[in-house]
Amino acid sequence: MTDLEFFYQLKKSVLEQYQNSYPYFNGSWKSFSAQDILNLIDDIQFITKQSISEKWIYTHLKPETNQKLPRKDMLDILSVYVGKSGWDEFVFNGNIKENNNNFKLGFSNKIGILVLVFGVLIAGFFIWKFLSKEEQKLEFQNSFTKDSIAKEEVKAYFVEDTVEKQIDINSSTFNIDKATKVVLKSPFYKPKVITILPNEPIAKVELNPNxxxxxxxxxxxxxxxxxxxxxxxxxxxxxxxxxxxxxxxxxxxxxxxxxxxxxxxxxxxxxxxxxxxxxxxxxxxxxxxxxxxxxxx
Known part of the structure; x- marks a missing residue:
């Protein structure tokens, strides 16, 4: 912040201090009356033991905008009026407050970004889980000899509403997205029905020989x-x-x-x-x- 911006802050603090002494006042510098100015001069003299002129208040405090910074000795008087040792302390505390606000804002922004990223990752994960189909792999073995059975000797069918739909088990994997009933048939092995669940790897399916x-x-x-x-x-x-x-x-x-x-x-x-x-x-x-x-x- 510039010195002039700090002066605007000081004007705001002076008005707040005046409202503490005269609670019935609920206006702004624009509505500050001649009586309010006299009251402020008295209040400043009572608190700081120093004087400030009516003309100075009209020149520097009443205007909504200021072209230049007033003399430092007058800024010191107003700073003491609002509870500081002088203008330098008022500016110093103002800088600390601004830096803290910037830090909090930056930290909040970082936290917000992290929360947003985390939320996107979580949402992406559930969308992926919803849309993706879990890959499964079918392998067979003779229930008696424990020897592997060639996939060419077995046919597999999805069962949906009593309708059988053949699936390709000769490829390495196939996809499912829900609990699925599968019928296994072979000229050399007895038929078998199994249920495959997503996210649960399938052990080798044992078939009883015909x-x-x-x-x-x-x-x-x-x-x-x-x-x-x-x-x-x-x-x-x-x-x-x-x-x-x-x-x-x-x-x-x-x-x-x-x-x-x-x-x-x-x-x-x-x-x-x-x-x-x-x-x-x-x-x-x-x-x-x-x-x-x-x-x-």
Whole structure:
């Protein structure tokens, strides 16, 4: 602040001190009357033991604006009137108050900025949590052997209002944003329903093997030479009404086999048999296999 600005502050303090002595006065320097001026002169003389002229008050205190700073000896008298030792103390205290206000303002601004930033971060976090979908990863293992199960052997479906929607589990992860029911199906494992929750990592899902399907898979991939044993075991796990569809490559259609024809292919293993892959399998109530859909690998 400039000295002239401090003088305006001093004029304000003088008016406040005068109101302390004359509480019935509730005006400003503009409304300060001739009687108020006489009262002020008396009050200043009583408190400071020094005199100030009526003309000086009209010249320096009554105007709303001042062009220049009055003499320091007169400023000292007014400063003593408002409770200071002199003009120098009045200015010094005014500077301290201004610096404190600036510090408080600066500190308040910093606190405000920190609160704003923190609020934005919190809001951003909740918006992100609301909009983002939690990534989940499905992995499978045989419940008996604890061996990992290839994802190609399992299909997964979201269940929404009894409607199943297949999801891609061959990619590394998939996204969910709420508790989700998932149905797992495989030609070689029994169906299983699991519930996946956001923010909760999924442990490896254990699937119970379908014994008859596993046996048939082993027959098709192995080099067992005991064809009689194979024939007896196949007769046990295959339904008399078995239907087998082998999907041909390049969209050339499909080949159809009944139980006898398919058993003959399995009993005498060939290189072409090992290339066949079970993609769909159905069973009767006694677990005998009644339908097979195969593709070539």
């Amino acid at each position: 014994d008859y399907a596993m046996m048939l898979k082993a027959f098709m991939k192995s080099d067992i030479k005991d064809w009689q044993t194979r024939k007896e075991q196949l007769n046990k796990i295959l339904s008399d009404n078995l239907e087998v569809m082998v999907m041909l490559q390049n969209n050339l259609g499909a080949e159809y086999f009944n139980k006898q024809e398919f058993s003959q292919k399995v009993i005498l293993p060939t290189a072409s048999l090992k290339k066949l892959k079970i993609v769909e399998l159905k069973q009767e109530n006694d677990n005998k296999i009644s339908f097979l859909r195969l593709t070539t690998e």
